[in-house]
Amino acid sequence: MRVTLERKNDNYLLEAKGASGIPVMIDNKSSETVQGSSPMELILMGVGGCSAIDIIHILKKQRQTISSYKVEVEGERFELDDSKPFKAMKVVVYLEGEITPEKAQRAADLSFQKYCSVSKTFDRVVAITYTISLNGKEL
Structure with a gap:
């Protein structure tokens, strides 16, 4: 690449x-x-975009109907010498449609724990947490 x-x-x-x-x-x-x-915003966008592609792909394979997909990624930074790297990221995935809650949660788990290369890149240095909101209800 x-x-x-x-x-x-x-x-x-x-x-x-x-x-x-x-x-x-x-x-x-x-x-x-x-x-x-900014470059730091692009990192957050990369985490959100990578997980979105995974989650959408998994749900489509499971024949779930997604009518809306939105993701918010918030990064928490800290001072390290003259830089400010991320120490944590919080991802909130907003899904709407005819989607089984268990399948939505499983898709997110697979993305963040197994498939998303971007979040896996930061696995050992940045704490990434995620939640799913399905049709207005947090899972």
Whole structure:
């Protein structure tokens, strides 16, 4: 796997591309006019996106009908020398549709404990917790 990043202005704005060629804009959140996501936001998006793909795939294979899928990922950081890495992430998955609660929970468990390469990358250094809200009720 390989990505490229190219500077697009005189400050911090970068255009990143992976194999698809679809650009993702990255910027420093302290810029006057922010034109992209920060690298730390992209990490949270990666955890949310990876688990979403897994969970949706698993539920579709189980013939569950998803009418809405939303995920929120919140990262907690700490001071380490001159950096602020994540020490914890909290993921909340909001599912709506004709989905059995046990299948929703099992799909999330499989994603976070077995399949999601992004969250597994951080397994030993970042505490990642997750909850499922199915049709407005927390499981």
